Amino acid sequence: MAQQRPRVVVTRDLPDAINARMAELFDVVANPGDVAMDRAALATAMAECDVLVPTVTDTIDAELIAGAGERLKLIANFGAGVNHIDLKAARARRIVVTNTPGVLTEDTADMTMALIVSVPRRLAEGEKLVRSGQWNGWSPGGMLGHRIGGKRLGIVGMGRIGQAVARRARAFGLSIHYHNRHRLPKVVEAEFGAEWHPNLDEMLSNIDILTIHTPLNDDSRDLIDARRIGLLGPQVYLINASRGGIVDEDAMVAALEAGRLAGAGLDVWRFEPEIDPRLLALPNVVMTPHMGSATLEGRIATGEKVIANIRFWADGHRPPDQVLEGWA
Known part of the structure; x- marks a missing residue:
């Protein structure tokens, strides 16, 4: 069971309203510089957090998941696509993966x-x-x-x-x-x-x-x-x-x-x-530079789904947007 205020690492800078709400609810490690984390930084983050909030710019492969700390139990993806996350490796480690379908x-x-x-x-x-x-x-x-x-x-x-x-x-x-x-x-x-x-x-x-x-x-x-x-x-x-x-x-x-x-x-x-x-x-x-989902309204709605998924998980419930591929 995760602690009352789970430690959450967010890999990219999110809209101000989402950053503020996360800071209220969780023990957040943010990325205000908005520079994509390299592999070493991702490995460090995954060794020390309960929840990782990656984006499409982060490749969360089997090797990184295998090296994650025991406390990492949720990967709450900021976005609908999860092809950058090795779902089978996450399943093997009993790490729940969520995404944010529908909002974009x-x-x-x-x-x-x-x-x-x-x-x-x-x-x-x-x-x-x-x-x-x-x-x-x-x-x-x-x-x-x-x-x-x-x-x-x-x-x-x-x-x-x-x-x-x-x-x-x-x-x-x-x-x-x-x-x-x-x-x-x-x-x-x-x-x-x-x-x-x-x-x-x-x-x-x-x-x-x-x-x-x-x-x-x-x-x-x-x-x-x-x-x-x-x-x-x-x-x-x-x-x-x-x-x-x-x-x-x-x-x-x-x-x-x-x-x-x-x-x-x-x-x-x-x-x-x-x-x-x-x-x-x-x-x-x-x-165009991968801007199909680039609206402020869409980014805020995505962040709100991430927060909801983390809160459900932290309360001991199944997150509403759990990705089921690779799970029994």
Whole structure:
């Protein structure tokens, strides 16, 4: 059983309101400098705390978990994705892992829709042209892009975020196609006018825009590989605001350079924060710095979920957002 005021190490600087509330409730070791902890700092923290609050910038692997102190009993992740935490190793040590699902759905869907619009309409190129001072005024052939109304949107992963994207996309006149492990209820499909494709390859061959909303795990890593990128037509725009590892980045770059893809909108990267320099040279790629969930409202809501999970655990109850993968 944890002490009444558990010792909590927070690896990154959180919103002021969340920092203040944590300080009221727990014995907190904060990171006001907001510099990502290196491996040695993470190991030290995990040897001395009851609760670790990591983020996507922290890789909590089996070796770190094996070396953690006996008092570490909860990893309360600040964020929904947990692919940076070795869940099997945590289970072996009887360390509970929690996350913060649901709170960033609308923010991520907004960013995805912004990318869906921005790439075909060449918004980034147009903005750069204006800033360069080289724009000579309107012309009938200037900055021609493509409308998105009437196009076919393929969604990989029709969970909370995928459905929020579908809701927005339908209002823009896109037809909705999706691939999911399980088909949605017919009433949900009817809400979006969505068509389920049990075979991913078949869907990829029949869409104009592809957007990805599936977690990164062993099943989804390189899900959109060179072969599947080859199934996409040259008119297709690839949008990824999920995780960089789901798309084979080398194959995507090769397709973009060869004109086998029309463009891409990317908010995530395989080796963040490093960006493939070949992507930087491509004008038909819109790039944002992993900011799909970057709203103050979303960060506060995430922090509130972290606090709730810690409080439930400290009171001897099962946290509401315990990650069950790898647990009996």
